[in-house]
Amino acid sequence: MEWNTLVGTLPDVSLCDRYCFPGKIPYSAQFASPEIIHSYGHEHFDARQDPRWREFGAEDIEEYCFWCSRSCAIACLKMCIETLARPKQPPSMFELIQQGLAAGGYIIRHEQDKLVEFGWIYQPLVNVGQSYGLKGQVYKTLSIEHLCSLLLTGALIIASVSDEIGKRNDTPITHKGGHMVLVHGFEWSHQGCQTLLLHNPSGRFPELQENAVIPYGRLAAAFAGRGFAFWPTGEQNE
Numbered sequence: 001m002e003w004n005t006l007v008g009t010l011p012d013v014s015l016c017d018r019y020c021f022p023g024k025i026p027y028s029a030q031f032a033s034p035e036i037i038h039s040y041g042h043e044h045f046d047a048r049q050d051p052r053w054r055e056f057g058a059e060d061i062e063e064y065c066f067w068c069s070r071s072c073a074i075a076c077l078k079m080c081i082e083t084l085a086r087p088k089q090p091p092s093m094f095e096l097i098q099q100g101l102a103a104g105g106y107i108i109r110h111e112q113d114k115l116v117e118f119g120w121i122y123q124p125l126v127n128v129g130q131s132y133g134l135k136g137q138v139y140k141t142l143s144i145e146h147l148c149s150l151l152l153t154g155a156l157i158i159a160s161v162s163d164e165i166g167k168r169n170d171t172p173i174t175h176k177g178g179h180m181v182l183v184h185g186f187e188w189s190h191q192g193c194q195t196l197l198l199h200n201p202s203g204r205f206p207e208l209q210e211n212a213v214i215p216y217g218r219l220a221a222a223f224a225g226r227g228f229a230f231w232p233t234g235e236q237n238e
Contacts, residue, residue, distance in 0.1 A: 019148075019152060021184040024083070026082045027079065031068050032056045032068065033051065034209055037203065037204055038204040038205065040068075056068065056093045057092025057095055070106075073158065076181065076199075083156065085134055085232070087132060100120065106119070123138050144193060145193065151185065155230065156231075157227055158227050159227035160227050161179055162178060162221075166204050167204055176223060180201070194215070195214060195215055
């Protein structure tokens with residue numbers, strides 16, 4: 001979608017404005033202690049030492065150690081469920097992991113004595129979201145402009161980006177994809193989209209975790225052009 005086409009769908013507001021999801025989105029990190037994510041990523045922090053590991057929902061510390069670094073998509077799914085479905089008892093991270101595994105959402109194989117992982121598969125996670133009453137759709141190809149148009153329909157978008165998006169802006173982006181974030185808003189001017197607003201389950205610093213503001217060019221460098229979206233039941237996707 002061209003930016004000029006998208007602008008035609010925007011409310012009658014000034015040429016410089018912001019769209020945010022109309023409601024509070026509870027933040028979930030993929031690690032039990034968001035305040036030490038930088039240590040996880042840059043100081044080889046041993047997850048066994050995380051004092052809050054039980055909040056993840058795992059009963060065994062080794063289960064937490066294995067899954068905490070593999071659960072960015074699960075954290076995003078949890079945020080969508082809590083925001084759009086509002087269950088009385090929100091599922092824990094580990095409960096959602098188990099549900100995702102039961103749906104065939106994560107592939108691990110042993111090949112030549114090595115663990116080969118293919119990561120989380122989108123459609124099974126959409127199916128898990130649907131089990132909580134959400135509408136969901138996978139997008140194998142997705143531009144940032146299309147992503148913005150989906151946000152305007154009331155969607156929350158789980159997008160594939162480089163995990164480098166969770167570092168400060170002076171850190172270069174060297175690859176696309178491999179990590180998931182929850183995009184929930186954007187800022188625009190007459191020149192086009194300027195920034196994206198998101199919750200990052202592994203942002204290294206507080207300002208890059210909840211409601212992180214990411215410049216368009218930086219997100220474009222990190223974005224793999226795919227993801228999946230959720231709406232509350234009754235909302236219309238395009």
